[in-house]
Amino acid sequence: MKKLHFAHALLPDGWAAGVRITVDDQGRIAAVDADMPADGCEAHAGIALPGLPNLHSHAFQRGMAGLAERRGATEENFWGWRQVMYRFLAVLDPDDVAAIAAQAYVEMVESGFTSVAEFHYLHHAPGGGRYGDPAEMAAAIGRAAAESGIGVTHLPVFYGFGGFGGGAPEPGQRRFVTAPDEFQRIVAASRHALRDLPDAMVGVAPHSIRAVTPGTLAEVVDAAAAVPIHIHIAEQQREVDECLAWSGRRSVDWLLDEMPVDGRWCLVHATHVSAGEVSRIAASGAVAGLCPITEANLGDGLYPLPAFLARGGRLGVGSDSNVRIDAAEELRLLEYGQRLRDQMRNVVVSHADRSTGRALCDLALAGGAQATGRAVGRLAPGHRADIVMLDPEHPALVGRQGDHWLDGWLFAADGRAIDRVWIGGRAVVERGRHLLRESVRRRFARTMRRLLEN
Template sequence: MTTPPAAQTFWAPRAWLPGGWREAVLLEIDGQGRWQLVQPDTPAPEDVPQLAGPVLPGLVDAHSHAFQRAFAGLAERRETEGDDFWSWRDRMYRVAGAVDPAMLRAIAAQLYGELLRGGYTQVCEFHYVQHRPDGQPYAERHAMIHALVDAAAEVGIGLTLLPVLYERAGFAQAALRPDQARFHFDADDVWAAAQAVQRHGHPRLNAGVAIHSLRAARPESLHRLRVLTEGFGGPIHIHVAEQLAEVRDCLATTGLRPVEWLAQQGLLDARWQLVHATHVNRAEIMAVAHSGSTAVICPSTEANLGDGLTDLPAWLRAGVPLAVGSDSQVTRAWREELRWMEYGQRLGLRSRNVAAAPEAGQPATAERLWQAALDGGAAAAGEALWGIHPGARADLLVVDLADASLTGIPSGRLLDALVFSSPGRPWRDVMVAGHWVVREHQQPGSHDRQAHFDSVMQRLWVDAAY
C-alpha cells in the first residue's frame, strides 16, 4: 500500500482553479493527499517551495483498454480491398488472445507511465480480458484485474477499474465466438469483481461496472446489473452507437436505436458513461441530457478506426457532460485528444472554433473543451470532487514554459497554445494524490518498464507477418 503523503505546502505562479486561471496561488495538501487550502492572490512566502510553472489539474482518461497499447501502430496497412472497424477488431483479437497476467502488467505499466506524461492522473480501465484464452478461469480468478491494479500502483496513476459484462457476439448470437471466450463475464461476475476491487484498499483505486455494448449483453443481464447496482454510487460505462452497423442491428432487433433503447428502458442516470456515442440523433442527445449521463468521446481512436464524427455542437448545446479517453492508445495525451475533438468538427463543418460559445461568455475553444473534459472526467471516474479546490485529490500538472510551442505566448492564451500549438513537451512535473510521480521530466522506473514492455512486444510480434 502506498505510504500516505506528509502534509505539504507549495506556491504556484498561476493555477487553473474553478472559474479559470488565478494568480499567485498558495496550495496546501493534507496527510490524505487532498487539497486542504487553495488560496489565490497570495504573495510567495519565503519558506514555501515554488512550483516551476503554471499549474493545471490532472485530467481523467475516461476510457482505456490497456492491452491495446501493444497493438498501437500495427494496424496501419491494408492488404485487402476494404478495411474498417470490424476488420481492425479481428486483428486486435490477436493481442487479446495472447496476453497473460504478467504480460498485461508490463503493457499496462508502460501505458500508465505514458498517460501520466500525457497529463492524465486517473485512468478508467474498461477491462474485458478476464480468463485464459480458452475461456477457463485462472487459478486466481481475478489475475488479470490484479495485473492492472499492480501496474497502476507501481506507476502511481489513479485507477478506476471497470469489469465488463460481455456474454454474446452480437444481437442475433446466443454466445461468444471462440476468439472471444476469455471475455465472458455475466452480471454477477461483474458485480463480484467490482466489489473485490473496492475491498483492495489502495488509496488511488476505485471501481465501477461496465457493459461492453448492447450487442454483447442480453437485455435481462442489463436489468440484473441494474438490480445489483441499486444504491451503488460508482460509474457505469458502456460502448454505445460507435458503428452504424451496431445502430442498424439494434433497430432491427429492438425497433429502437441504442441510446434510445437505454433511455426507453429507464436505465440511464447520472452514473452512466456513454462511450463514443458517435451515431446519435438530437432526440437521443436530449434524452442523455435529461438523464444526467456523460458522453465519453475518444477522438484519436474514433479517427483511427474510421468510426465517424459525433455531433459535438449538439452535445455542448444540450449541456451534456463530456469526457475524453485514450481508448485504443494510438494517442496517449489529452492535449491531442482535445485538439482532434475540435479539428474533426472543423473538417466536417468547414468552420473554425466550433466548440467556442462567445454568446455564453466562452470565446476560447480550448478552455471550453478543457473544462468540459475536466468535469466529465470526474463523473467517469466516480469522483465527486475533481480539480484544484479543497477536498479534491491533490493532482496537478506543471507546465514546462521552456516548451518551444509556448515561447512568446501571452499568459492569457496559454491553454489555447497548449492544445492547439504542437508538438509540445510532456509536463515538467506531475503529482497524484500528493505524490510526485514525474519530477523535472524524470519518471522513476521508466527505463525498466520500457525494457519489460519491449520484451513483451518481442514475444507478441517478432515472428508476426508485419
C-alpha cells in the first residue's frame, strides 16, 4: 500500500483539501480521505486531478506530424493528407512503431493524458505480407505503453474494404486489410500480447462504414460482446455523401439503424450530422469521440456541441493524428471552435456562474472513461490511481481556488502547469518531465532520422 497526500484534490463530489489517497499493490485506489494530516504519507503541495483518458490515437502518426503542411498538387483536404499518411506508414517496421509510439505516449502523459485508446490498423508487414505473430504490431504498441506507463485500451481495427459496399482496397491500404476470420485471430493474439500491461483492455474498431460491409460489420460487432467498440464516422462531408449514394441514408443514421449502438460504442468525429442524428447519438448512450486539434488540422468541420449537450450527449477527446499532443489544448480548442462558429463564449456551460474548465473536464473524464472501458477518470476507490498534479504556483494558477484552477490550466497556462503524474500509483512525471523522456526521445530521433533520409 502506498499513501499519497495532496493539498487539494478534485473528487467525484467536488473539491477537497488535505486529501489522502491510498493505492493498493495493483495500482488501484483503495481509499480516499479528505481533511487528513499528511503523517505517514508521501506529501505533495499540489492540486490533484484524475488523469484524462485520450479516447482516440493513431500513435505512429506522431512521426509524420508537420510533414503534410505544404500545399500539394492534388486536393487540399483529408483525402490528400491520407495519401501522405499512407506513404509514411508504408515502410515502418515494429521497432519504428514502438519508438514513435513511445515518444507519443510520453508526450501524452506529460500533458495530462494517463490512458489512451489506440485505434490500431497497422497489422501487416510492409507490402502487406503477414508477420508470423498476428499481434507483432500490437506487441510494439504494448512495449511503448509499458515504457511510458500509460494505461491502454487497444483497439485492433477491422479494415475489410476500400469503399462503401465492399469496394476494392487501394495499394496504400495493404498493411491493414484483413478478412473477418483473420481479424479475430489478430484480436485474440493482441489480448495475449498485452496480457502483462496493468489492467489493459482490448476492444475492437471497425474502421469506418466505408471499410466494412453490413455483413462483416455485424460479424465483428457480434464477436465483440462486452468490450468497447469504436468506429470513425462522418468525419468528412464526402463520406456522408457517399453513404447517401450507397444506402440512401446518412452515415450516423445508417449505423444507428443497422447496429445495436449503445454505451459500449464510441463514434469518433461524427462531425457531419443532422439534428436528428445528434438526438439519436445522445439517446443511444454512445460517446462522441471528438478530436479538436486533428479535426482543425485536417479541415474536417465542427461538431454541433450545444445541441448535443442539450440532449445529454456524452463526449470525450482524442489526439487522433497526434499532430500536437496536449490534453488541455484539445479541451480548449473544443470550446474555441464552438465560440468562433456561434460568436459567443462559454458554450459548453448551460448554467450561469458555472466554470467552463470544470464542465470540459467533467465531460472528458466521464466520456473518456466510458469509451476506454476501464475504471479511470475518478479519484475514488476501485479506480486506477491515475493522478495529474497541477502546480499551484504556476502563474496561471497562483492565488486561485477550486474550478478557477481548471479554467487557469485549460485557458491560460502553458504545458508547465503539470508538475507530477502518477499512473496506477506509479510516479511517471516529476517536475513536468517524464522519467524516461531523454532515452525515449533519443531513440525516436534515431528512428526519425533514418526514416526521413529514405
